[in-house]
Amino acid sequence: MSVRVQDFALMIGHAWRCTDCRAALLENPEVMWLGHKLSEQQRAAVLKLTDEAFQTVERLAGATGLDPKELEVAIEHPRARLRHLGSVKGDYFLRHSGTD
Secondary structure, three states: OOOOOOHHHHHHHHHHHOHHHHHHHHHOHHHHOOOOOOOHHHHHHHHHOOHHHHOOHHHHHHHHOOOHHHHHHHHHOHHHHHOOOOOOOOHHHHHHOOOO
């Protein structure tokens, strides 16, 4: 049985892996967090993030308030590895079928 990982951790986990999404999250967080279920506290943490927070997992956990173990699980989660921030289900299909 797999443990449910909160959206916030998945978003941060993906930003750890994908430097393009990290840059977009740091530059335009209000757009990049769309579709993620975030609390006001989590949104405030995202707004305070800097590139330096991504130097180590421990530093990122401290900057986000995430438990380091949960962050590590999120970084390895298939959704964090495969889905870019700002994308939605079917996004790939729509962009490549000429219907956008």
